[in-house]
Amino acid sequence: MRIHRVHLPTLQEGEVVLTGSEAHHLARVLRVNVGQEIKAFDGAGLESTGVVQSVHDFQVILELQEPRASDVEASLKITLAIALLKGDKLADVVRQATELGVVAIQPLITKYCDVKELSANKLERLRRVAQEASKQSGRSVVPEVREAVKLREVQIPLLSILAHPHTSSSLNDVALGKGSPLTIFTGPEGGFAEEEIKFLMSKGVTPVRLGARILRAETAPVALIAALLLPEAL
Amino acid sequence: MRIHRVHLPTLQEGEVVLTGSEAHHLARVLRVNVGQEIKAFDGAGLESTGVVQSVHDFQVILELQEPRASDVEASLKITLAIALLKGDKLADVVRQATELGVVAIQPLITKYCDVKELSANKLERLRRVAQEASKQSGRSVVPEVREAVKLREVQIPLLSILAHPHTSSSLNDVALGKGSPLTIFTGPEGGFAEEEIKFLMSKGVTPVRLGARILRAETAPVALIAALLLPEAL
Numbered sequence: 001m002r003i004h005r006v007h008l009p010t011l012q013e014g015e016v017v018l019t020g021s022e023a024h025h026l027a028r029v030l031r032v033n034v035g036q037e038i039k040a041f042d043g044a045g046l047e048s049t050g051v052v053q054s055v056h057d058f059q060v061i062l063e064l065q066e067p068r069a070s071d072v073e074a075s076l077k078i079t080l081a082i083a084l085l086k087g088d089k090l091a092d093v094v095r096q097a098t099e100l101g102v103v104a105i106q107p108l109i110t111k112y113c114d115v116k117e118l119s120a121n122k123l124e125r126l127r128r129v130a131q132e133a134s135k136q137s138g139r140s141v142v143p144e145v146r147e148a149v150k151l152r153e154v155q156i157p158l159l160s161i162l163a164h165p166h167t168s169s170s171l172n173d174v175a176l177g178k179g180s181p182l183t184i185f186t187g188p189e190g191g192f193a194e195e196e197i198k199f200l201m202s203k204g205v206t207p208v209r210l211g212a213r214i215l216r217a218e219t220a221p222v223a224l225i226a227a228l229l230l231p232e233a234l
Numbered sequence: 235m236r237i238h239r240v241h242l243p244t245l246q247e248g249e250v251v252l253t254g255s256e257a258h259h260l261a262r263v264l265r266v267n268v269g270q271e272i273k274a275f276d277g278a279g280l281e282s283t284g285v286v287q288s289v290h291d292f293q294v295i296l297e298l299q300e301p302r303a304s305d306v307e308a309s310l311k312i313t314l315a316i317a318l319l320k321g322d323k324l325a326d327v328v329r330q331a332t333e334l335g336v337v338a339i340q341p342l343i344t345k346y347c348d349v350k351e352l353s354a355n356k357l358e359r360l361r362r363v364a365q366e367a368s369k370q371s372g373r374s375v376v377p378e379v380r381e382a383v384k385l386r387e388v389q390i391p392l393l394s395i396l397a398h399p400h401t402s403s404s405l406n407d408v409a410l411g412k413g414s415p416l417t418i419f420t421g422p423e424g425g426f427a428e429e430e431i432k433f434l435m436s437k438g439v440t441p442v443r444l445g446a447r448i449l450r451a452e453t454a455p456v457a458l459i460a461a462l463l464l465p466e467a468l
Contacts, residue, residue, distance in 0.1 A: 072446035223460035230461035
């Protein structure tokens with residue numbers, strides 16, 4: 001049987017009383033029973049095994065063991081800096097990138113974005129998508145979904161790459177260290193503008209080609225993250 | 235400027251007269267001009283550079299160069315054997331798997347599939363999705379989308395792997411040769427049944443784990459194909 005997972009803001013050994021929607025979800029939707037084992041996670045990398053002590057409609061009591069660092073997180077910490085996409089495609093990418101294991105998502109406003117802003121409602125929805133996907137994939141970290149910024153205002157970390165269909169450099173040219181953070185830049189449907197690519201490269205971002213086949217804006221980030229993180233397990 | 239691509243059933247050096255919808259698309263939608271370079275591909279791995287000789291609403295004449303083997307195709311020939319998924323998710327996977335470079339898609343009917351058949355209409359739609367994605371991604375092969383078969387009736391090729399969250403074997407245990415065909419089995423939302431996994435393993439299919447994080451049914455195939463095919467280019 002699958003072990004249910006509960007997101008708690010802070011984890012502490014001992015008895016914890018859940019109320020409100022989380023208790024209701026456990027009691028009425030997941031229908032947990034006294035004595036059942038569950039997993040609690042804090043969204044920041046810690047998790048704890050718990051046993052259900054009592055169940056009421058709006059109160060569930062758990063006994064938690066000592067919290068420990070989760071071993072489901074990737075050692076390569078990837079931030080996805082992705083241009084706004086049309087329709088629901090950004091939510092699809094956030095969901096899949098979260099499942100695959102990114103630690104943060106930075107929406108970008110770029111020259112060829114059809115959508116030029118990320119409303120508070122849409123940002124809220126992306127954060128819910130990340131939280132839900134994190135829970136479903138058994139992660140202990142909920143990736144932070146940041147507010148959208150213009151490409152030229154984004155903070156560019158030391159080790160950054162840029163998905164670029166027309167470049168000869170490959171991922172092998174990038175020195176990836178275990179545990180080192182990496183930021184991936186991917187463009188909108190119309191791609192990055194030439195001057196945006198130049199700007200990113202002037203800031204030290206390495207362009208990397210993703211192969212001979214052209215990937216759509218919503219496939220490129222997922223494929224690149226998978227190619228970077230799956231081999232850790234393969 | 236992006237070079238337009240035309241799918242022709244057979245490629246031959248010399249003049250070729252296009253009529254019907256393909257001519258209309260080139261003439262009226264893409265608005266090609268006399269002298270413009272285009273790329274023709276046969277969907278089976280050959281491509282040819284062409285120059286537009288004349289343009290009318292329902293007739294476009296091209297002069298094609300000698301056809302040659304395309305270099306955009308992956309050397310690893312992957313067939314994706316995937317269980318039927320709910321809603322439009324199978325079409326999404328077909329689209330992304332085609333972009334990434336699979337050569338065939340075999341829909342499967344398995345025990346925990348919510349959908350138990352693939353109607354002629356839906357199959358037709360999946361084939362259109364594959365054709366469109368092949369064109370957009372610059373491929374010279376249109377992956378064959380086969381009729382759905384029951385898992386126990388599917389032909390199982392020599393080298394086959396099975397995405398399995400609870401196994402210790404990894405992709406490194408599978409001997410992949412360049413140019414060798416590989417079949418990937420992935421399950422429906424509810425996963426493969428235990429007896430289905432036993433059946434596949436009894437036929438020589440190697441279970442492979444995809445890492446510590448649980449991937450949804452529509453993410454696992456895309457991630458696995460990306461992890462297999464992107465490194466060819468990286």
